[in-house]
Amino acid sequence: MSAEAPEAPAALLARELVTELVRGGVRHVVLSPGSRSAPLAYALLAAHDAGWLRLHVRVDERVAGFVALGLARADGVPAAVVTTSGTAVANLHPAVLEAAHSGVPLVVLSADRPHELRRTGASQTTEQVGIFAAAPRWEADLPADTPPAATRQVVVRALAAATGARSGDPGPVHLNVAFRDPLVPGAAWQPGDPPARRDVVAFRGAGGAVDVPAGGRTVVVAGDGAGPQAARLAEAGGWPLLAEPTSGARTGTHVVAAYRLLLAELGGEVERVLVLGHPTLSRPVSALLARPGVDVVVVAPTGAVWPDVAGTAARVAGGVRVLPGDDDGAWLARWQRAGAAAEEVLAAHEELDGLGVARTVAAAASAHAPGRRETLVLGSSMTVRDWDLAVPALPEGLRVVANRGLAGIDGTIATATGLALATAAPVRAVLGDLTFLHDAGALLRGSLEEEVDLQVVLLNDRGGAIFATLEHGAPERAVTFERVFGTPQEVDVAALCAGYGVRHTAVASREQLADVLAEPVVGRSVVEVTLDRTELRDQRARLADRVGRAVRQELG
Numbered sequence: 001m002s003a004e005a006p007e008a009p010a011a012l013l014a015r016e017l018v019t020e021l022v023r024g025g026v027r028h029v030v031l032s033p034g035s036r037s038a039p040l041a042y043a044l045l046a047a048h049d050a051g052w053l054r055l056h057v058r059v060d061e062r063v064a065g066f067v068a069l070g071l072a073r074a075d076g077v078p079a080a081v082v083t084t085s086g087t088a089v090a091n092l093h094p095a096v097l098e099a100a101h102s103g104v105p106l107v108v109l110s111a112d113r114p115h116e117l118r119r120t121g122a123s124q125t126t127e128q129v130g131i132f133a134a135a136p137r138w139e140a141d142l143p144a145d146t147p148p149a150a151t152r153q154v155v156v157r158a159l160a161a162a163t164g165a166r167s168g169d170p171g172p173v174h175l176n177v178a179f180r181d182p183l184v185p186g187a188a189w190q191p192g193d194p195p196a197r198r199d200v201v202a203f204r205g206a207g208g209a210v211d212v213p214a215g216g217r218t219v220v221v222a223g224d225g226a227g228p229q230a231a232r233l234a235e236a237g238g239w240p241l242l243a244e245p246t247s248g249a250r251t252g253t254h255v256v257a258a259y260r261l262l263l264a265e266l267g268g269e270v271e272r273v274l275v276l277g278h279p280t281l282s283r284p285v286s287a288l289l290a291r292p293g294v295d296v297v298v299v300a301p302t303g304a305v306w307p308d309v310a311g312t313a314a315r316v317a318g319g320v321r322v323l324p325g326d327d328d329g330a331w332l333a334r335w336q337r338a339g340a341a342a343e344e345v346l347a348a349h350e351e352l353d354g355l356g357v358a359r360t361v362a363a364a365a366s367a368h369a370p371g372r373r374e375t376l377v378l379g380s381s382m383t384v385r386d387w388d389l390a391v392p393a394l395p396e397g398l399r400v401v402a403n404r405g406l407a408g409i410d411g412t413i414a415t416a417t418g419l420a421l422a423t424a425a426p427v428r429a430v431l432g433d434l435t436f437l438h439d440a441g442a443l444l445r446g447s448l449e450e451e452v453d454l455q456v457v458l459l460n461d462r463g464g465a466i467f468a469t470l471e472h473g474a475p476e477r478a479v480t481f482e483r484v485f486g487t488p489q490e491v492d493v494a495a496l497c498a499g500y501g502v503r504h505t506a507v508a509s510r511e512q513l514a515d516v517l518a519e520p521v522v523g524r525s526v527v528e529v530t531l532d533r534t535e536l537r538d539q540r541a542r543l544a545d546r547v548g549r550a551v552r553q554e555l556g
Contacts, residue, residue: 003081009145011185011314013040016148017109017177018153022052023195026078026107028071028422029053032061034084036124037111038183044082050191056421057449058414061088061362063442065095066411069104070418073401076170078105078162079418086124089131094410099172101151102225102278102405103303105162106172108136111252114144114180128176137161137171144180160201168204168302181495209319210297214238215327219335220254221285222247223307225406226277231255233274233299242285244386245378245394246402247277255393256341260284261547265555270294278307281388282405286310302496334555341554342547345542346390349543352510353536354386357459357529359384360510361430362391364517365398375423377416378402379431381409382466383459409435412444414455420452426521427453433460437491441502443524454522455511461533463488469536486533497526504528 008548016135017040021029029044031037048055056071058064061083072081083089089110093416099106102419112118113125129141138161140154154175164170212218214237222230222243230249242259243250256262263284269289273293279285289296290310300306301318308316349355363373376398378384384402394400416429436458445451467473467485482488497504503525507513 007075008039008182008184010039010181010183011180011189013142013144013146013150013151013177013179015189016151017155017175018043018047018052019109019150019191019195021080021159022047023198024078024155024159025197026159027053027058028068028307029078030056030058030064030071030079030081030418032081032083032088032259034088034111035183036113036179036526037082037084039179039185039428040082040111040212042185046189047191050194052191052194054421057446058443059444059446061091062094062140062411063414063439063444065106066098066414066439066442067094067418067421068093069099069106069403069411070420071422071499072099072104072106073415073419074419074422076105078107079335079422080107080109082109083111083318084129085110086126089128090172091134091244093107093135096132096135096172096174098403098405098408100405100413101136102403103164103170104172105164105170105404107162108132108172108174110174110176112176112178119274132172132174134384135172136174137164137167137169139176142175142177148248156200163203164302165201165203167304169304170302174210178191183265189268206491208319208320210272210298210315210317211321212237212272213323215241215324215325215331217269218274219270219278220274221270221279221289223275223277223279224250224402230276230534233320233322238327238329238332239274240332244277244279245384245391245400245490246283246404248385248399249276250394250400251396252393254329254332256339257392258339258346258389260389261342262335262338262368262551263288264548266335267291267549273299274299275307275313278404279425281385282409290542308313312472315497319473323408337554338381338551341550343392345547345550347378349390350510352508352529353383353531353539354382354459354465355390356510357430357457357513358383358387358390360513361428361457361517362387364393364427364514366395367518368542373397373423375399375401375419375427377410377412377419377427379409379429379435380404380407381464382432382469383430383434383435385466389407399451402496410438411442413439416454416456417452420454421450425453426455428455428521430457432465433458433489433491434464434491436460437489440496440500443497443526445524451523453521454524456526457517458528460493460528461531462490463533465533465536468533471476473537493526499522502526506530
């Protein structure tokens with residue numbers, strides 16, 4: 001009787017990688033099918049069936065990358081994405097860049113040809129090592145014969161880099177894995193019980209707090225990802241809180257509505273700004289941070305890069321200690337009165353436009369928030385800016401997310417899908433038509449893949465509305481605007497949804513939208529709101545003028 005043949009080295013390497021990823025805390029892996037990545041596909045499916053992890057399959061690598069990004073964003077735990085060799089790897093670049101700039105622990109495993117086939121003209125073979133340039137926090141090229149001990153060390157280092165355990169700078173990592181034929185395992189893998197969690201690298205604590213006295217003409221600017229500590233800091237110091245919708249800090253009594261419009265009236269009085277997170281939405285905020293004479297303190301507990309575009313930061317610290325100071329409450333009250341005046345004008349704005357949709361969706365999400373955690377994903381263009389202007393303080397427990405690391409519109413639906421898969425809770429994505437069309441392929445669900453509860457609220461104004469509010473939309477540029485900025489399109493969204501097996505509802509009023517949003521989010525659906533952008537620039541100018549007059553009248 002002949003001895004049993006040894007297992008293929010590719011299968012053994014793949015199993016070791018999967019085992020060590022699970023041991024290091026990875027619970028979700030997104031796979032795009034391919035031949036060279038077959039050893040990982042077999043190992044991942046076996047691990048999924050054994051309850052080690054959850055495997056998600058997507059046919060489009062760009063979509064797969066953003067689904068993994070959403071999975072990792074859900075709770076900050078590294079999620080992995082697996083591709084085959086060649087152009088498949090390049091399709092991950094947008095998600096890798098977003099992860100790099102937003103600090104998301106994304107693990108890329110790209111299958112590759114063995115080293116002897118590189119630079120020989122072999123099919124689907126290119127230079128995959130370094131393909132993401134400077135974006136990864138760490139990367140490694142694993143030869144086809146990498147021994148188990150070396151594989152374990154590589155994964156430990158990769159996950160430490162992805163989580164920022166040593167650097168304080170979480171982000172994407174890239175493991176390029178060479179597989180040599182045969183790619184099919186000799187026998188099915190029986191993983192057994194999940195491996196015990198192993199935390200090899202201890203997390204480095206944040207430090208370097210600075211002392212700031214309470215009171216004074218100080219404001220707290222909370223950008224994307226600032227977290228609830230920004231709200232606590234504003235309350236401790238008695239300061240106005242200028243919080244972006246995706247800051248995680250837009251709660252409490254110190255939040256100031258429509259702050260970007262108020263800066264025209266109150267910005268000149270500000271003496272100190274405490275900056276948390278990554279503020280990117282408002283040109284008035286950028287102007288405030290660049291103004292000479294303002295004491296700018298950037299609170300950045302982690303990361304090698306901190307937000308200081310104008311180079312005016314006097315201090316960059318890991319935290320702030322609020323010391324007793326002279327504070328009669330007048331400064332905060334002045335901002336709150338101005339915010340209330342602006343909110344009164346915005347509340348009277350009843351048009352069906354981006355601002356009206358934002359308020360309607362926020363009201364629906366807030367009504368559902370008690371007792372359940374709901375997530376909203378905002379498109380990184382006009383939508384998130386409409387929310388910044390129109391929506392006042394949000395209830396605690398309502399999470400608002402946008403891909404603001406690079407503020408791209410790509411991958412928004414896929415990111416929302418990943419969040420829905422990770423949280424097992426309803427997710428609403430609110431976005432414009434160009435953002436929707438850019439990622440429509442993410443609506444596809446394989447017949448063997450689990451369903452998600454995802455509702456996409458589509459603001460369809462048939463083009464790029466945001467450019468109308470910028471210098472490109474000025475009347476003197478009207479001749480060129482539509483072709484190269486407005487980019488009008490006439491896609492039949494209902495037919496597109498039908499092709500992907502997604503429910504479609506068209507609404508024509510805020511009341512109808514509110515009725516649709518009151519229903520539970522079950523499965524995949526698109527709620528299409530048709531808007532008119534032809535007068536958007538003038539409408540927003542008139543609204544800003546009304547807010548300015550109301551604020552001046554309130555402040556005397």
